[in-house]
Amino acid sequence: MTPKRKRRLMMIILILVGVGTATALALTAFNKNMMFFYSPSQVVAGEAPQNRSFRVGGMVKEKSLSRDKDGITARFVVHDNAKDVTIIYTGILPDLFREGQGIVAQGKLGSDGVFVASEVLAKHDENYMPPEVAAAMKPKGIDKNTKGQ
Amino acid sequence: MIPELGHFALILALCLAIAQAFFPLAGAQLNKTRWMAVAKPAARGQFIFLLISFVCLTTSFIQNDFSVIYVAKNSNSLLPIQYQISAVWGSHEGSLLLWALILGIWTLAVTLFSRHLPQAMVARVLGVMGLISIGFMLFMLFTSNPFDRLLPAAAEGRDLNPLLQDFGLIIHPPMLYMGYVGFSVAFSFAIAALLGGQLDSAWARWSRPWTTMAWCFLTVGIALGSWWAYYELGWGGWWFWDPVENASFMPWLIGTALMHSLAVTEKRGSFKSWTVMLAILAFSLSLLGTFLVRSGVVTSVHAFASDPTRGVFILAFLAVVIGGSLLLYAFKAGNIKSAGRFSLLSRETLLLTNNIILVVVCATVLLGTLYPLVLDAMGAGKISVGTPYFNFMFSILMLPLVFLLALGPLSRWKKQSLSGLFDSVKILFAVSILSGIASYFILGTISWPVAMVIALFTWIVGSSFLNLYKRVQNKPDKLAALSTVSLSFYGMFFAHIGVAVFMMGVTFTSHYSEEKDIRMKPGDTLDLAGYSFQFKGAKEVMGPNYRAQEGTIVISQGNQELTTLKPQKRLYLVQRSPMTEAAIDPSLSRDLFIAMGEPLGKGEWSIRIQYKPLIRWIWLGTLIMAFGGLLALSDKRYRTKRKNSETQVNPA
Numbered sequence: 001m002t003p004k005r006k007r008r009l010m011m012i013i014l015i016l017v018g019v020g021t022a023t024a025l026a027l028t029a030f031n032k033n034m035m036f037f038y039s040p041s042q043v044v045a046g047e048a049p050q051n052r053s054f055r056v057g058g059m060v061k062e063k064s065l066s067r068d069k070d071g072i073t074a075r076f077v078v079h080d081n082a083k084d085v086t087i088i089y090t091g092i093l094p095d096l097f098r099e100g101q102g103i104v105a106q107g108k109l110g111s112d113g114v115f116v117a118s119e120v121l122a123k124h125d126e127n128y129m130p131p132e133v134a135a136a137m138k139p140k141g142i143d144k145n146t147k148g149q
Numbered sequence: 150m151i152p153e154l155g156h157f158a159l160i161l162a163l164c165l166a167i168a169q170a171f172f173p174l175a176g177a178q179l180n181k182t183r184w185m186a187v188a189k190p191a192a193r194g195q196f197i198f199l200l201i202s203f204v205c206l207t208t209s210f211i212q213n214d215f216s217v218i219y220v221a222k223n224s225n226s227l228l229p230i231q232y233q234i235s236a237v238w239g240s241h242e243g244s245l246l247l248w249a250l251i252l253g254i255w256t257l258a259v260t261l262f263s264r265h266l267p268q269a270m271v272a273r274v275l276g277v278m279g280l281i282s283i284g285f286m287l288f289m290l291f292t293s294n295p296f297d298r299l300l301p302a303a304a305e306g307r308d309l310n311p312l313l314q315d316f317g318l319i320i321h322p323p324m325l326y327m328g329y330v331g332f333s334v335a336f337s338f339a340i341a342a343l344l345g346g347q348l349d350s351a352w353a354r355w356s357r358p359w360t361t362m363a364w365c366f367l368t369v370g371i372a373l374g375s376w377w378a379y380y381e382l383g384w385g386g387w388w389f390w391d392p393v394e395n396a397s398f399m400p401w402l403i404g405t406a407l408m409h410s411l412a413v414t415e416k417r418g419s420f421k422s423w424t425v426m427l428a429i430l431a432f433s434l435s436l437l438g439t440f441l442v443r444s445g446v447v448t449s450v451h452a453f454a455s456d457p458t459r460g461v462f463i464l465a466f467l468a469v470v471i472g473g474s475l476l477l478y479a480f481k482a483g484n485i486k487s488a489g490r491f492s493l494l495s496r497e498t499l500l501l502t503n504n505i506i507l508v509v510v511c512a513t514v515l516l517g518t519l520y521p522l523v524l525d526a527m528g529a530g531k532i533s534v535g536t537p538y539f540n541f542m543f544s545i546l547m548l549p550l551v552f553l554l555a556l557g558p559l560s561r562w563k564k565q566s567l568s569g570l571f572d573s574v575k576i577l578f579a580v581s582i583l584s585g586i587a588s589y590f591i592l593g594t595i596s597w598p599v600a601m602v603i604a605l606f607t608w609i610v611g612s613s614f615l616n617l618y619k620r621v622q623n624k625p626d627k628l629a630a631l632s633t634v635s636l637s638f639y640g641m642f643f644a645h646i647g648v649a650v651f652m653m654g655v656t657f658t659s660h661y662s663e664e665k666d667i668r669m670k671p672g673d674t675l676d677l678a679g680y681s682f683q684f685k686g687a688k689e690v691m692g693p694n695y696r697a698q699e700g701t702i703v704i705s706q707g708n709q710e711l712t713t714l715k716p717q718k719r720l721y722l723v724q725r726s727p728m729t730e731a732a733i734d735p736s737l738s739r740d741l742f743i744a745m746g747e748p749l750g751k752g753e754w755s756i757r758i759q760y761k762p763l764i765r766w767i768w769l770g771t772l773i774m775a776f777g778g779l780l781a782l783s784d785k786r787y788r789t790k791r792k793n794s795e796t797q798v799n800p801a
Contacts, residue, residue, distance in 0.1 A: 004490070007493055009493065010493055011493065011498070015505060018502075018505065018509075019505065019509060022509045022513070022546060025511075025541075025542065025545060026513045026516065026542055029535065029537070029538045029541045029542055030516065030517065030520075030538055032537075032538070033534055033535035033536075033537045033538035033541075034532050034533075034534055034535070034538075035532060035535055036530060036531070036534050037530070037531035037532065038533050039532070044368065053535065055533060067749070070668060071668030071749045071753065071755055072666050072667065072755055074709070090666070091666045091757075092666050092746035092747070092755050092757050093746075093747070095726070095727045095728055095729055096726065106533075123648070135531070137369055
C-alpha cells in the first residue's frame with residue numbers, strides 16, 4: 001500500500017470506529033429511555049410493564065382530585081371511558097390541569113396498581129387534546145360528547 | 150380594504166418570485182445576460198410587496214379588525230399594543246408571512262451585497278431563493294391565507310395565547326426565523342455552485358459570512374427560546390428536548406459544522422462536496438423544523454391545535470426541496486475535485502472530527518425526535534423518548550468535541566507534528582487537570598462530571614489565550630499587536646470561550662440546583678441553599694387583560710434581607726386560561742426562582758422554590774458565541790472587493 005492509501009485507510013477506520021461506537025451507545029441509550037404509551041384499559045389489563053417508565057393518558061375523572069395532608073401530593077383518576085387508573089403525583093400540577101381535561105402522565109406503575117407519576121403534562125390550550133389521549137379514548141354511548149374534545 | 154390590499158400584495162409578490170426564479174436560472178443556463186438581469190429588480194420588488202403585505206396584516210391587528218379570521222382568533226381589543234403587533238406572528242398563518250418576509254429580507258441583502266460576484270452566480274443564487282419563496286407563498290395562499298375574512302365580523306377577538314404575551318416571544322420567533330431562513334442563502338450558494346460547476350475557495354468565501362450571520366441569529370433565537378421557556382413556562386427548566394426545540398437545534402448543529410467546514414474549503418480547497426452536503430442539510434433541517442412546528446404532528450408546547458392537513462403540503466414541499474437538491478448533488482458531486490492533501494494529524498483532520506461529531510449528535514437528536522413520529526405513522530405504537538437519552542448522548546459526544554476544540558486552532562494546516570502539539574499544550578494540560586482536582590477541594594464534594602467540566606473549561610479558555618499569545622509573541626510591542634490580530638481570529642476566540650461558559654452553566658445548573666415544592670401559609674419560612682424564603686401571603690391584583698393572585702415572598706440570607714419577589718398566578722380573562730408568572734431574582738452566580746402553584750384554602754398556597762447556580766452562564770455563553778460570530782463576519786476581508794479568487798493566508 002502506498003503511504004497515501006495507508007493514511008486514507010487509517011482515517012476511514014478511525015471514522016468507522018468512532019461512528020460505530022456512537023451508534024452503539026445511542027441505540028443502547030435509546031432502548032433504555034424509550035417510553036411506550038398505554039391507555040388506562042391497557043394498564044388495567046396488565047399490558048403495561050411493571051418496572052419501567054411509561055406514559056399513560058386519558059381524561060381526568062370529575063371530582064377525583066384529592067390532596068394528601070402535605071398539600072403537595074395529588075391523587076386523581078384518569079379514564080378512557082372504559083377503565084380507570086389512579087395516579088399519584090408529588091409536586092405542582094400544570095396550569096391547565098383540570099378535572100375533565102385530557103392529560104398525559106409519565107412514571108411507573110406500583111405493585112398496588114397506582115401509577116406514580118414523575119411528570120404530568122397538560123397542554124396550554126383548552127381545545128387541544130394530546131393526540132395520544134384522543135386515540136386512547138374509547139367511544140362510549142353516554143360519553144360521546146367528551147370524546148375528541 | 151386593507152386586508153384585501155395585503156392579499157393582493159402577496160399575490161404580486163408571488164408573481165415577482167416566479168420571475169425571480171425563472172428568468173435568472175434559465176438565463177444563467179442559456180447565458181442570456183438580459184434574463185439574468187431580471188434577478189435583482191424582481192427580488193427587490195418581491196421584498197417590497199411582501200413588506201406591504203406584512204404591514205397590512207399588522208395594521209389589521211392594530212385596528213382590531215375582527216372581520217379578519219386570523220386577527221379575530223389571535224387578538225383582542227384589550228391586548229396591549231406591543232402584543233397586538235407580535236400577535237401577527239403568534240400563530241400559523243402570520244408566522245408563515247413572517248417567514249416569507251424574512252426570506253425577502255435575506256434576498257434583498259443578497260442583492261445589495263453581491264456587487265463583486267459574477268453575474269451568473271448572483272442570478273442562480275437569487276433564482277434558487279425565488280424558488281423557495283414560491284413554495285412558501287403558494288403554501289400560504291392555498292392553505293393558510295392570513296387575510297381570509299370572517300363574515301359577519303366578530304365583535305371581539307379570542308385573544309392571543311397568554312403564554313405568548315411576553316417580551317421574549319416578541320423577539321424569539323423573528324430571531325429564530327432569521328436563522329432558519331438565513332441558511333437558505335448558504336443553501337442557494339451551494340445549489341448555484343453545483344449548477345454552475347464553480348466550487349472553489351471564492352465560493353466558500355462568499356458563503357461564509359452569510360452562513361455565520363444566519364448562525365448568529367439562530368444561536369440568539371434558540372437562546373431566547375430557552376430563556377423564555379425558563380421564566381414563562383413556569384417550571385424553571387431551560388431545555389426540554391421537546392421536538393420543537395430539537396427542530397431548531399438540529400439546523401444549529403449542522404450550521405456549526407458548516408461554518409467550520411467552509412473554513413477548510415476556503416483556506417485549503419478541501420472538503421468541497423462535504424461542505425455542499427452540509428449546506429443542503431442545514432437548510433433541509435430548517436425546513437423540517439418548520440414542518441414539525443407547523444404541521445401539528447408533534448405533541449409539544451408549540452403545537453397549538455394546528456392543522457395536520459397542511460402537513461401534506463409542507464411534506465411535499467420538503468420532498469421537492471430536499472429530494473431535488475440531493476438529486477442534483479448526486480449528479481454533480483462526482484465532478485467536484487477537492488484539492489489539498491493533509492496528514493493524519495492536522496487542522497483539517499481535527500475540523501473533520503468536529504464535523505463528524507456534530508453530524509452524529511444531530512443524527513442522534515434526529516433519531517430521538519423522528520422515530521416516535523415514524524413509529525406512530527406506521528401504527529406500531531405510541532412512544533416517546535425520555536430526556537435521559539438526549540442528555541446522555543449529548544454529553545458523551547460533546548466531551549471529545551470540546552476537548553479537541555482546544556487543539557484545533559493550535560494545530561497547523563496540512564501537517565502537525567504530534568510532539569510539537571504536545572509541547573505547546575503540556576503545561577496547559579497539567580493546569581487544566583489541576584483545576585479539576587482543585588474544584589474538589591473548593592466545592593467540597595467529589596463529582597466527576599463537574600471536576601471534568603471545570604478542567605475542560607480551563608483547557609478551552611487557556612488554549613484560546615495561548616493561541617492569542619502565540620499570534621503576538623514575536624512582535625516587539627505585544628499589546629499593540631493585539632489590534633493587528635484579525636477579527637475572524639477574535640471571532641473564533643470568543644465563540645470558543647462562549648462554549649466553555651455555556652458548558653459551565655449547564656453543568657452547575659444540572660448538578661447543584663435545589664428545588665422544593667412546598668405548601669406554605671402566610672408567615673411560613675423555607676430554608677433552601679443558604680437562603681430563607683418567607684411567604685407573606687397572596688393578594689389579588691389586576692392587569693390590563695388578566696386578574697392575578699400575587700404572592701409576596703421575602704428572601705433573606707443570614708439576618709440580611711435580600712429582596713422581595715412577587716410571583717403571580719394569572720387568569721387571562723378572554724380565554725379563561727390560568728398562567729404561572731414566575732418571579733426571579735437573577736444574578737451571575739445564581740438565580741432564585743419562585744412560582745405559585747395552587748391555592749390550597751385558608752390563604753395557603755403550594756409554591757415552587759428553586760435555587761439555580763450559574764444558570765445565567767447558559768445564555769451568557771450562547772451570547773458570547775453569537776458575539777464571536779458577529780466579529781468573524783465583520784472581518785474586513787469579506788468587505789473588500791475581490792479582484793481575484795486567490796486563497797487568503799489569514800488565519801481562520
